[in-house]
Each structure stands twice: as C-alpha cells, then as structure tokens.
Amino acid sequence: MNKHYTVGQLAALVEGEVIGDKELVIDGFGPLDAAQPGQLSFLAKAGGREALEKSAASAFLVPHDFSCEGRALIRVRDPYLAAAIIQNELLRRPFVAAGIHQRAVVGADCSLSAEISVGPLAVLGERVRLGARVSIGAGAVIGAEVSIGDDCVIHPNVTIEPRCRIGNRVIIHAGTVIGSDGYGYATDRHGNHVKRPQLGIVQIDDDVEIGANCCIDRATFGVTRIRSGAKIDNLVQIAHNVEVGENSLIVAQVGLAGSTVLGRNVVFGGQAGAAGHQTIGDRTMVAGKAAVHGDQPPGSMLAGVPAIPAKQWFKAANLFGKLPDLAKDLRQLKKEVAALREKDEPSS
CATH class of the missing domain: 2.160.10.10 (Hexapeptide repeat proteins)
Known part of the structure; x- marks a missing residue:
C-alpha cells in the first residue's frame, strides 16, 4: 500500500519552500521523463526547465531560485539530497519480524531479540547477539560471539x-x-x-x-x-x-x-x-x-x-597526450640546430 503525503508535509521533511498547492497529495516518486500524476520528481539544475515542463509529475523539487508558473514546486537548497530524503520516507515500511526459519541453524547460548528475521540456511554460531529488528538473509554465516546492533540488514551469503x-x-x-x-x-x-x-x-x-x-x-x-x-x-x-x-x-x-x-x-x-x-x-x-x-x-x-596534487597531475596528463607532437618538434629542432652548426663551422 502506497503512502500518501501532501506537498506541504514533504516540504517540511526537507526544509523546503512550497510554491503552489500545499495540499496536493503525493504517493510516489519518479524521474522527470517517466513520473506519473500523483508523483513527485526533481530538477537538480535550472537548465532542465524544458524537461520539467513536459513532465507529468504533480510536483517537483527544484533549486531555491527556480520558478515555473502553474507548477507545484518545493524549493530547496539541494534537490538531489532532498529527493533522497523523500524517497527514503516514501519507501520506509515497518519492520515485520519473520522469526527464525526452520532451516536456519542457531548455535548455543545466543542472545536474540524477539524482533528478528533469520532466513533459510543462515547459520548463527555460539553466543551470537542480535539486537532488535535485525534481518539476516538466506545463507548468511554469523560466527561465534559476533554482536549485531539494532535495525541492521545482513543480506544473503x-x-x-x-x-x-x-x-x-x-x-x-x-x-x-x-x-x-x-x-x-x-x-x-x-x-x-x-x-x-x-x-x-x-x-x-x-x-x-x-x-x-x-x-x-x-x-x-x-x-x-x-x-x-x-x-x-x-x-x-x-x-x-x-x-x-x-x-x-x-x-x-x-x-x-x-x-x-x-x-x-x-x-x-x-x-x-x-x-x-x-x-x-x-x-x-x-x-x-x-x-x-x-x-x-x-x-x-x-x-x-x-598520487600528487590533482591540479599538477591534470596538467601533466594533458602534456602526456601532446608528447608525440612535442617529440616531433624536438626532432625537427635538433635537425635545424645541427644544420646551423654545420653551416657555421669553418671549411677546412
């Protein structure tokens, strides 16, 4: 089930300024070219105005100095950061403890919270400690006397x-x-x-x-x-x-x-x-x-x-690409110098 937020609520999450309808309901997030009505999108730089104007999204995260008539906007200092915060909020779901799978192996003297999920073929060694809302994926191996704090996700294997x-x-x-x-x-x-x-x-x-x-x-x-x-x-x-x-x-x-x-x-x-x-x-x-x-x-x-200071390295790298031409010029100069020396030498 999708979460629903108003534009005003989302703006409060990211300390944004709303331009337009604060009560507009948002239930998802999408890129400018694929977002649907009811979704929020974002514009990282003002140069993408044309893409924003063509987008079907209902509201947009934009730089603080951006404006677009007829569009619901949330102005923020960093749209990219704000997008990440809001996406995480839209995707956040309460932890559901599945318990310990019957095909998992749990060693002796473990201290396990009541709120955990341990997948099939996972192995917990002796005296393992798991905090609350920990998820252990299938096939993971947790050695003896390992301690894992709250709200951790340990993926399979x-x-x-x-x-x-x-x-x-x-x-x-x-x-x-x-x-x-x-x-x-x-x-x-x-x-x-x-x-x-x-x-x-x-x-x-x-x-x-x-x-x-x-x-x-x-x-x-x-x-x-x-x-x-x-x-x-x-x-x-x-x-x-x-x-x-x-x-x-x-x-x-x-x-x-x-x-x-x-x-x-x-x-x-x-x-x-x-x-x-x-x-x-x-x-x-x-x-x-x-x-x-x-x-x-x-x-x-x-x-x-x-590694050396980056500016120095980039200058050197730029010169490196020119080395064949510089070597060619050097060979030509050596020929010209040799010709001048030969011309200046007194004839015997």
Whole structure:
C-alpha cells in the first residue's frame, strides 16, 4: 500500500519552500521523463526547465531560485539530497519480524531479540547477539560471539567471522566477508612464508553501509574499524588494522593496505589505492585509479600514479597526450640546430 503525503508535509521533511498547492497529495516518486500524476520528481539544475515542463509529475523539487508558473514546486537548497530524503520516507515500511526459519541453524547460548528475521540456511554460531529488528538473509554465516546492533540488514551469503562487532542501522550487502584473516606473513631465510596469526577483530560502527563482495580483514592485533556513517561500494578490499573515518566514501574496487588511517569525510574514487601505514587527513579527495603513498594533510586533492596534487597531475596528463607532437618538434629542432652548426663551422 502506497503512502500518501501532501506537498506541504514533504516540504517540511526537507526544509523546503512550497510554491503552489500545499495540499496536493503525493504517493510516489519518479524521474522527470517517466513520473506519473500523483508523483513527485526533481530538477537538480535550472537548465532542465524544458524537461520539467513536459513532465507529468504533480510536483517537483527544484533549486531555491527556480520558478515555473502553474507548477507545484518545493524549493530547496539541494534537490538531489532532498529527493533522497523523500524517497527514503516514501519507501520506509515497518519492520515485520519473520522469526527464525526452520532451516536456519542457531548455535548455543545466543542472545536474540524477539524482533528478528533469520532466513533459510543462515547459520548463527555460539553466543551470537542480535539486537532488535535485525534481518539476516538466506545463507548468511554469523560466527561465534559476533554482536549485531539494532535495525541492521545482513543480506544473503554475507559472512561475519567470529568476535566481530556490528553497530546499529548497518547494511551489509550480499557476498561480503567481514573479519577474514589479514594478509600477514614472515619470510624465512629459505624464502618460505610463515603465516602471522591474525588475532584482532573488525568493528563496524553505526549507520555504515557496505556493498556486495567486499572484504574487510580482521586486525593482526586490536581492531580494523569502519567508523560511523561511512559508505563502502562493491568490491572493496580493506586490509588489517585499517581505520576508515566518519562519513568517508569508498568507491568500487578501492584497496586500502594495512594500517592505513583515513580521517573524516575522505573520498576514494573507483580503483584508487593506498599503501600501508599512512595517515590520510580529513576531507581528502582521491581521484579514481590514483595510488597514494605517504601521509596526506587534511583537505588534499590527489590524482595520478603515484598520487600528487590533482591540479599538477591534470596538467601533466594533458602534456602526456601532446608528447608525440612535442617529440616531433624536438626532432625537427635538433635537425635545424645541427644544420646551423654545420653551416657555421669553418671549411677546412
């Protein structure tokens, strides 16, 4: 059953200003080109006026300085953000506890809230603790002594290894492994590699979302920690003793080597990486495919391999594309210089 809100109610959710009918009823959300009457849509930039005028949506989220006669508008500072908040509200449903499926396996001495859903073939080890309104998907494996807070969603085939700690409102998508052994070996004089025991844990704080098929390794000693509000995309590797700061964004196929420490609101673009044992300051932005070596101060903007200040890298990359022409010009200049020297040399 769809939820129904007035335009005025939705505007209050996002601190917006209503232009038009506040009592207009909205029961869904759609893109400009596909929205139907009764739905809300949004315009991120004023340049899309023509698409808005053609849209069948009943109301629109728009930038605060946008106007369009005859249309119901909610003016906001950031339409993209406002759209996300309203979509989440429209989609929000009360948790329905399905209980423990008869084909799930639950170990001894577990502490389980009455409000949980555990899917078929899921396995809970001994002394697992699940908070209220937790959903464990089919085939997930929760190791011994793992604790999971309230309102968490663990999707199918996730593995959480023993003793790891998961906070509240955490989402972990299918296939991800939390708490696998860190990559640590000592090499003897014969070249043989001796595994170093990985004795620590992983701690995931509140409001973290982790994508599909990620690997977050347990610490060698102590804790690998993902701090509150961090969002991690699919196919990310986070090594032992890494610390990801609050509200950081880690995009697909990023690799963070052991003991890397990220500050708050750090952004790593797709396929970027960081060498181990370095500190990357708050609000640093790392472009896709960049390779970071060495500590970085807060507010850095990095790109390239090895990563250097982004403006410097983009200038260098622009020159790189011109190298064939520059080499051709250099060869021509060398010929001309040689000809001048030959002309100036006295004849014998």
